[in-house]
Amino acid sequence: MEPLLQWIGSVQRLMAKLVRSFWAGGLLMVVCLLAAGFLSRETALAAPFSRTDPAKQPAIEVKVSLGTETGELKFVPDQLKFTAGKRYKLLLSNPSSVKHYFTAKDFADNIWSQKVDAGNVEIKGAIHELELRPGTQADWVFVPMKSGTYELHCSVPGHAAAGMVGSLVISP
Numbered sequence: 001m002e003p004l005l006q007w008i009g010s011v012q013r014l015m016a017k018l019v020r021s022f023w024a025g026g027l028l029m030v031v032c033l034l035a036a037g038f039l040s041r042e043t044a045l046a047a048p049f050s051r052t053d054p055a056k057q058p059a060i061e062v063k064v065s066l067g068t069e070t071g072e073l074k075f076v077p078d079q080l081k082f083t084a085g086k087r088y089k090l091l092l093s094n095p096s097s098v099k100h101y102f103t104a105k106d107f108a109d110n111i112w113s114q115k116v117d118a119g120n121v122e123i124k125g126a127i128h129e130l131e132l133r134p135g136t137q138a139d140w141v142f143v144p145m146k147s148g149t150y151e152l153h154c155s156v157p158g159h160a161a162a163g164m165v166g167s168l169v170i171s172p
Contacts, residue, residue, distance in 0.1 A: 067096030
């Protein structure tokens with residue numbers, strides 16, 4: 001019993017020192033709640049960093065070309081990297097003379113799509129594939145939610161087989 005009382009006294013003295021700082025006091029509270037089983041590890045880790053609503057963050061712009069002006073069947077770039085919880089604006093363009101698709105179903109299932117702007121149309125909701133006709137552009141605003149590596153391909157017959165594939169990587 002004596003060692004337990006000594007430990008409690010040590011913790012109380014430590015808490016008195018740490019509480020002087022709001023951040024340290026808040027962190028100590030999170031640690032105590034975590035130790036007591038009132039918080040999950042995910043909630044405890046996310047709490048200090050989740051002050052900004054991702055939908056209100058400025059979007060990080062990423063440009064992607066579907067095909068090239070010379071008719072090459074490829075995505076430029078063909079590897080895209082994102083961080084979970086950050087807001088992105090994918091600037092898609094098709095400079096080629098044929099239509100292309102930006103198809104990434106598994107990726108789309110693991111992001112929150114805020115909107116797609118294409119011409120004078122704004123599309124909201126789940127998006128799994130975007131068709132870009134020759135010379136067109138579309139902007140896709142989204143927040144990645146789950147880390148992983150996802151396949152990207154053009155679903156026009158023959159395009160993926162000719163090399164129009166890529167990968168989308170979401171890091172934690």
